[in-house]
Every structure is written in structure tokens, then in C-alpha cells.
Amino acid sequence: MSSSERPRILVTNDDGYDAPGIVALAAALGAVGRVVVVAPDREHSGASHALTLRRPLRVTADGPDRFRVDGTPTDCVHLGVFELAGGRIDLVVSGINRGYNLGDDVTYSGTVAGAMEAALLHVPAIAVSTAAADQGGPDYDGAARFVCELAREVLRRGLSEGRFLNVNVPPAPRSGVRVTRQGSRTYRADVIERIDPKGEPYFWIGGPDTTPADEIDGDHRAVRDRCVSITPLHADLTHAPSLDLLRSWGLEENRS
Ligand code: MN
Secondary structure, three states: OOOOOOOEEEEEOOOOOOOHHHHHHHHHHOOOOEEEEEEEOOOOOOOOOOOOOOOOOOEEEOOOOEEEEOOOHHHHHHHHHHHHOOOOOOEEEEEEEEOOOOHHHHHOOHHHHHHHHHHHOOOOEEEEEEOOOOOOOOOHHHHHHHHHHHHHHHHHHOOOOOEEEEEEEOOOOOOEEEEOEOOOEEEOOOEEEEEOOOOOEEEEEOOOOEEEOOOOOEHHHHHHOOEEEEEEEEOOOOOOOHHHHHHOOOOOOOOO
């Protein structure tokens, strides 16, 4: 990228095109580069890395460099990078999600999947989420200011092929910034059963009773300590330390 060229930043989310988090993010990133917004026309939280393959995708232009898509965050990044942005994309930023994406929740997150899709397409990416303070709503503008600093750093340094960053910004006042591991949590009483008016049971997934594990270098711990959490992720799910163990089972054959 020559110094005269502004970086081109694709912005997406999973809360939907009109969500306040993406509006604040796109506005703030305008100070860092040329922003192209390609976002789902409705909420897709929990959509994870779903890609729409069995029906056409419709795109509505909402002005220059602004597009609503009737698909998932992954669809948006795919369409944005290959079709709608009209040229090379230097960075994808997904968010700002309403609510943290920490630990195991990362695997369900449409916000994180938007960044993961970018990484699979060889574009550096950041997923960003925030949560409200005890009183009041989320401070999207404050989180967006932090993302702008980080975006400049990523554009300057680059990320290794296939890597992306999962960022969680706690409410102010913040006590620092930590590089963390993806944490875990303990699920219990996670399904709520009710009875409908016809006497049939129905279920809600997700109860209040989940406990983050208190991993000292984990993402949960960082935001609990009021620190911004930055976790480097990659889409390769291979558990490398298990390769030798699995090979020792004697399953491998070579008939060639
Ligand atoms: Mn969401």
C-alpha cells in the first residue's frame, strides 16, 4: 500500500445493519481509512460461521460504500471482499457486538465468524464486542476509539496469515489492556423447560447459571479486571499436541 492510498476497511457485524455498535464503529474508522459497510439486514447473533448456499442473496445499497445483505456475517464478508468493495480490502472489522464474546461463546458468535471469514480469505481482521456498565447502555464510541488505535497497529504491522483478533472492551473506567487466551466456562442448568398453552413442553437454551473459569491469562478474567482483552485466534482447529497420541493408536495405513 503506497502512503498516498488510504487503507480500505470492510465493516460488518451480527447485530444487524442498523445496530448502534456498527454505526459507531463505521463512523470512527472513517478516521483510519475508507470504510465500506456490508452488514446483515437483521440480527444474526449466534449464527456462527454460517454461509448461505441454497438461496440467492439480495443486496440493497444504502448509499456509497453502504450495503445491506439478507444473509449472515460470513455472507457479508464474502460478498464484500469479492464483489461489493470494488477492490482490495486491507482490514475487516466485525462489531461492535452488543455483549461480550468470551471463552466458549466465541464458537457461536457471528461477530467472531465475520473476522474468521476474513482471515480465511487472507485479509487481517478484528472482531470487537463490548458490554454495558451496571447502569446505562454500552459505550460504543469509547470501544470504537480503542478499535481505531488497534486497527492502525494491525494495518502497520499486519497479522500472520490466517490469524485474527478477538477484542472485548469493558466499560470505562478501564484499568488496562491484556493479551489473553480464549477461556472456557462451566455450563449448568443451561436449558429452561416451560409448558405451552396446549400442554406441550418447549425449551429455551441459555440460562443465567454459567460460570466463567477463572483462568489467570483468560479473556473472562481480563474483562472482569476491567481490562480490554485481545485474543489472537485462527480458524485451524487442529489440536497439535494430540497428533502424536492419535498416531500411537495405530489407525494409520498407507496402501500406496
Ligand atoms: Mn450479536
